[in-house]
Structures are given as C-alpha cells and as structure tokens.
Amino acid sequence: MQLLQRLYELDLLRDIDLQFARWLGQRFEASHTLLTLAAVVSQQSGEGHACLHLQQLPNLIASWPDELHSDAKQWYAQLDAALDTHQLLLGYGTEPTPLVLERNRVYLYRLWHAEKQVAEALLARAQARDAACDLPSFGAALDQLFIGATEQPDWQRVAVVTAVARRLAVISGGPGTGKTTTVTRMLAMYLQQTLSADRQARPHILLAAPTGKAAARLSESIAGAKAQLPVAEPIKQLIPEQGITLHRLLGARPRSVRYRYNRDNPLQVDLLVVDEASMIDLPLMAALLEALPEHARLVLIGDKQQLASVEAGSVLGDLCAMQSAAVPTEAMQELLCVTCGLPVTEGDTRVLADSVAFLRKSYRFAGDSGIGELASAVNRGSVKQTQAVLRRGFDDLNWIEALTADNQHLVQHMAQKYSHYLSCFKQAISPDEAHAAFAKFQLLCGLRKGVFGVDALNEAFENYLERRGLKAADNRWYEGRPVIITRNDAALQLYNGDIGITLFDTEQQQLRVYFEQGGEMRSYSTSRVPQHETVFAMTVHKSQGSEFKEITLVLTDSARVMSRELVYTGITRAKQHCNLYGKKAVMLAAVDQPTVRMSGLAERLWG
Numbered sequence: 001m002q003l004l005q006r007l008y009e010l011d012l013l014r015d016i017d018l019q020f021a022r023w024l025g026q027r028f029e030a031s032h033t034l035l036t037l038a039a040v041v042s043q044q045s046g047e048g049h050a051c052l053h054l055q056q057l058p059n060l061i062a063s064w065p066d067e068l069h070s071d072a073k074q075w076y077a078q079l080d081a082a083l084d085t086h087q088l089l090l091g092y093g094t095e096p097t098p099l100v101l102e103r104n105r106v107y108l109y110r111l112w113h114a115e116k117q118v119a120e121a122l123l124a125r126a127q128a129r130d131a132a133c134d135l136p137s138f139g140a141a142l143d144q145l146f147i148g149a150t151e152q153p154d155w156q157r158v159a160v161v162t163a164v165a166r167r168l169a170v171i172s173g174g175p176g177t178g179k180t181t182t183v184t185r186m187l188a189m190y191l192q193q194t195l196s197a198d199r200q201a202r203p204h205i206l207l208a209a210p211t212g213k214a215a216a217r218l219s220e221s222i223a224g225a226k227a228q229l230p231v232a233e234p235i236k237q238l239i240p241e242q243g244i245t246l247h248r249l250l251g252a253r254p255r256s257v258r259y260r261y262n263r264d265n266p267l268q269v270d271l272l273v274v275d276e277a278s279m280i281d282l283p284l285m286a287a288l289l290e291a292l293p294e295h296a297r298l299v300l301i302g303d304k305q306q307l308a309s310v311e312a313g314s315v316l317g318d319l320c321a322m323q324s325a326a327v328p329t330e331a332m333q334e335l336l337c338v339t340c341g342l343p344v345t346e347g348d349t350r351v352l353a354d355s356v357a358f359l360r361k362s363y364r365f366a367g368d369s370g371i372g373e374l375a376s377a378v379n380r381g382s383v384k385q386t387q388a389v390l391r392r393g394f395d396d397l398n399w400i401e402a403l404t405a406d407n408q409h410l411v412q413h414m415a416q417k418y419s420h421y422l423s424c425f426k427q428a429i430s431p432d433e434a435h436a437a438f439a440k441f442q443l444l445c446g447l448r449k450g451v452f453g454v455d456a457l458n459e460a461f462e463n464y465l466e467r468r469g470l471k472a473a474d475n476r477w478y479e480g481r482p483v484i485i486t487r488n489d490a491a492l493q494l495y496n497g498d499i500g501i502t503l504f505d506t507e508q509q510q511l512r513v514y515f516e517q518g519g520e521m522r523s524y525s526t527s528r529v530p531q532h533e534t535v536f537a538m539t540v541h542k543s544q545g546s547e548f549k550e551i552t553l554v555l556t557d558s559a560r561v562m563s564r565e566l567v568y569t570g571i572t573r574a575k576q577h578c579n580l581y582g583k584k585a586v587m588l589a590a591v592d593q594p595t596v597r598m599s600g601l602a603e604r605l606w607g
C-alpha cells in the first residue's frame with residue numbers, strides 16, 4: 001500500500017492533508033513522491049511549522065512507526081529527483097504554485113507568501129530612519145522618567161530609547177519584567193518628543209492584543225502604569241488606556257478572510273502597541289503589517305520564551321533570534337552609550353538588532369519567589385535546577401503528587417480550588433464580580449484528550465456539580481458556567497479565547513452569558529453564544545495572554561506533548577500561587593524538551 005495512505009491510516013496525517021494531496025493529484029497528475037511530500041508539508045503546517053526543512057525529514061521519518069521505515073526511506077531517496085520534476089506543483093516563488101521550495105525549505109504557498117511579506121515589511125520598518133532624536137532633551141526627559149532608578153545597566157531605559165528611536169521596536173521580557181511600565185514610559189517620551197517638534201500635534205496611538213483577555217489586561221496595566229508616570233498631565237491625557245483585539249483593530253468581517261483594513265485602506269494610526277506578540281501567527285502578522293501605514297511606528301511586546309502561536313509561525317521568537325550574536329549598528333550603539341551608558345561593542349552589526357530590546361529583571365517575583373525561580377530554571381532548560389527548586393520548598397509553589405490513575409483526585413482538588421467561585425452564586429452577583437472571582441484560580445492542562453485532558457476534566461467536574469445540585473443533569477447551561485469561545489465570530493464580536501460567565505438575569509428571567517469587551521460587559525443569550533466549551537479546565541495554549549492569582553498545572557500524561565515552553569507558559573500564568581499536579585518525571589522530561597518551530601523567518605531577518 002502507498003505510503004500516503006499508510007500515513008493517513010496511522011493518524012500521522014489529517015483528513016485535510018490527505019484531501020489536499022488527492023486534490024493536487026487530480027489537478028497535476030504528479031508523482032506519488034511529490035503528493036506525499038505535499039501531504040506531509042500540510043500536516044506540518046497544522047503542527048505550527050511555517051515550512052518543512054528537508055534536512056529535518058530524516059528525524060521526522062525516524063519518529064514514524066518502524067513498519068513505515070522501509071517505504072519512508074525509499075520515498076526520501078526519491079525526493080531529490082521528484083523536486084525537479086513538476087514545476088506547476090512545486091515552484092520557487094516566481095509564480096504561485098501549491099508548494100514553494102526555497103533553499104532547503106518546502107512551504108505551502110500561503111505561508112511562504114506570508115513569511116516573505118512579514119520579513120520584508122519588518123526589515124523595511126527597522127531600516128526606516130526618522131528625524132534624529134534631540135539628544136540633550138532626550139537625555140533630560142529620560143532622567144525624569146527614570147528618576148530614582150538604580151539599575152545598571154537599566155534595560156528598561158534601553159528599551160525606551162530603542163522604541164522611541166526606531167519605527168519598529170520589539171520588547172521581550174518574562175513576567176513582571178516591566179514591559180507595560182516600559183511601554184507607558186516610551187509613549188510619554190514619544191509624545192514629549194513629538195509635541196516639542198509641533199505643539200499642535202495629536203498623534204494617534206492605538207493599543208491592541210491578540211485576545212480579548214489580553215487586550216483587557218493591557219488596558220488595566222497601562223492605566224496603572226500611567227498613574228505612576230512622572231510626567232505632566234497633558235502628556236498623560238494623550239496616552240490611551242483602552243486596548244482592543246487585533247481582529248477588531250483590523251476589522252475582521254463575517255465569512256471573509258480579508259480584513260477591512262489592508263494595504264488599500266490602511267489603519268489610521270501613528271503608533272501601534274501590540275501586547276502578547278508571541279501569540280501572533282504568520283498570516284495575522286502579515287495582515288497587520290499590510291494594514292499599517294508606512295509612517296506608523298510599531299511596538300511589539302511579548303515574552304519570546306512562551307509557546308509560539310497556535311497557528312503556523314514563531315514570529316516573535318524569530319524576531320528575537322539574534323542569529324550569530326548580531327549587535328546594533330554603530331549609530332544605535334552610540335545613542336545607547338550616550339543615553340544609557342551601554343558600552344560600545346565590536347561585532348557583527350544588523351539593522352534589526354537596533355529594534356530589539358530584552359528586559360531581564362522581574363519586579364513581580366522577588367528573590368524568594370518559587371514561581372520566579374522555577375520559571376527561570378525551566379527557561380534555561382536545566383533539569384537539575386528545576387529539581388532543586390522543587391525540593392527547596394517555597395510558599396508560592398506546591399507539588400501535588402497524582403494519587404489515582406483516574407481523574408477523581410484531581411476533581412476533588414478542583415472542587416476545593418473553585419469552592420470560592422462556586423459559592424459566589426448563592427447570592428446576587430454582578431458580572432464584574434463573577435469575572436473577578438473566576439480569575440482567582442484556573443486549572444491548566446497540556447492536553448485536550450485523555451483522562452487528564454481538558455475535555456474529560458471539564459466533564460468530570462460538571463458531573464461533580466450535578467452531584468452537588470449546582471447543575472441540572474439535563475441542561476448544559478447553569479448559573480456560574482464559565483465558557484471559552486473556540487471560534488471567531490466577527491458579527492458578534494466574540495473571538496477565540498474570550499471568556500464568558502453565565503448569570504441569571506432577573507429582568508429577563510433567563511440565563512445570559514457575560515463577556516468583557518473593550519472595558520464593558522456585554523451579555524448574550526445562551527443560544528447565541530458562538531462555538532464554545534466549558535472552561536473549568538483550560539489548555540495552556542488558550543491561557544496565553546491571561547493571568548490568574550493561582551493556577552494548577554496538570555503534568556500527568558505523556559511527555560511528548562509537554563514541552564519546556566508549555567511548562568514555562570503554564571507556570572507564569574500564576575501571579576501569586578502555582579500548584580503542579582502530576583508526576584515529577586513528566587515535568588523534568590518536558591523541561592528537557594524545547595519546541596522547535598520550522599520557519600525561514602529568522603534567516604530572512606537575520607541573514
């Protein structure tokens with residue numbers, strides 16, 4: 001039997017991958033070798049890879065079951081010759097073809113095009129030179145913004161200078177390293193510079209994030225940081241506080257993949273701040289860059305160590321890749337030397353290095369914080385340090401050994417942790433109060449399927465609620481049901497990842513679901529809520545962009561899906577307390593397993 005069919009039967013290809021190969025077969029009469037390659041490239045894009053690196057193919061084949069190895073090796077041996085044969089199916093990007101081969105990478109056309117567009121647009125923005133900064137006033141304004149600061153070097157100060165000086169800025173830092181504080185100071189600095197050149201100027205600043213939750217958090221953090229800014233009130237007033245989702249910003253339209261704002265109809269904005277940039281996939285970044293007017297500044301904030309976007313690409317990671325340890329250009333080094341006291345260093349200069357800044361010190365987690373220590377051990381990929389942190393015993397870190405092979409012990413844990421939230425519904429509660437109560441605790445899982453996956457745990461917890469009389473057996477909806485949207489609905493303005501809480505509306509005498517949208521609560525009747533699921537248990541992927549007072553991260557199942565980035569992202573969702581539930585071996589195996597996203601973007605950007 002042909003390799004393509006066998007891969008599908010063994011669940012190594014999805015329906016869509018097989019259909020794609022079959023459709024190509026009908027249109028192009030291509031060889032089985034090339035069609036199998038098309039299906040594998042399609043499958044890899046489903047795993048988040050922007051392309052398939054041909055050098056990685058032997059590793060991929062080695063991960064397939066033994067029974068396929070002989071056929072797969074034969075297929076691999078025929079690939080070189082097949083790549084030269086069907087130029088209508090596989091081209092080099094000069095004409096649109098279903099597959100594109102560039103260097104040793106094979107792409108689906110859509111992702112190749114998006115990657116090329118993103119690289120060109122980012123490099124053009126990084127190269128753009130605006131009017132030089134007025135150095136004397138620049139230094140004085142910085143001193144005022146960083147009054148009392150003692151860090152040396154002060155990476156927040158470096159990030160502010162970077163972002164004010166360049167049309168593209170990327171600020172990456174772990175939890176609590178002051179990303180929002182820095183961006184707020186940067187906005188004040190930018191406004192001071194702009195207004196000192198033209199008193200009447202009223203630059204249009206916008207704040208956005210990939211999910212509703214992240215946008216709401218950005219609004220809250222900017223408002224908090226703004227209140228502490230040591231600048232004049234008129235400057236503060238020009239800093240917006242309201243963040244919106246990228247889909248809303250770009251004008252997502254029902255049943256259309258095109259956004260309202262695009263190259264022909266650009267956004268009206270002078271400076272755009274986008275938070276949680278690690279969640280932005282290649283096509284979304286391409287659409288964002290296309291809709292941004294040429295003169296506008298783009299400031300991307302995020303944590304490069306977090307999980308990459310669910311869809312294909314690893315844009316923030318690639319932007320921060322710093323291949324061959326590139327250093328900023330001479331002009332930028334000089335500016336950073338004068339304004340921040342950074343030493344000028346020899347090295348391979350890259351224009352993109354002028355735009356990237358890293359924040360390194362966490363102001364949220366003090367030295368005695370287990371969450372901070374664990375996050376940094378996991379981040380470094382050090383199994384030894386991770387073990388040491390787990391042994392040491394911190395107040396904010398708790399290891400819970402899984403006691404049963406089924407999930408009942410974990411359901412008891414959930415019952416205890418959600419007891420405060422569930423008790424809120426004994427009396428009338430406002431939507432704001434309900435959302436605040438729900439944000440106190442979240443159970444996070446790496447997996448969707450299996451006994452310790454999100455689906456089974458939500459079901460088991462709802463069974464528990466039924467036993468407690470908090471949910472009727474025959475009704476999916478009940479007061480207190482938290483739901484998460486799983487598919488964008490532009491018409492209703494509800495997007496993937498938005499969380500709603502079900503409450504009884506005494507006026508309408510019915511259950512309604514309340515979502516926070518742009519700083520306001522909006523309610524929907526239960527029948528109108530687009531595709532959703534219960535969210536007492538949530539995947540770590542979906543939790544990106546959100547933070548909770550306390551979390552429990554479930555680490556029970558196969559280490560294959562657990563990666564270093566997944567564990568890091570999970571534990572850093574906790575602001576005050578982090579519980580780890582499961583088996584230590586799973587945790588340690590995950591720490592030892594970094595995720596590799598295949599992409600050509602880092603090479604295009606850093607050369």
Ligand SMILES: Nc1ncnc2c1ncn2[C@@H]1O[C@H](COP(=O)(O)OP(=O)(O)OP(=O)(O)O)[C@@H](O)[C@H]1O
Nearest residue numbers: 156173174175176177178179180181182221363364
């Ligand atoms: N230079 C600093 N000195 C003292 N405290 C600071 C400094 N920078 C930030 N903080 C404080 O640290 C906390 C976290 O800051 P901020 O919210 O800006 O970080 P963040 O990186 O945006 O966090 P998150 O991980 O939530 O996105 C805030 O309470 C802030 O006031």
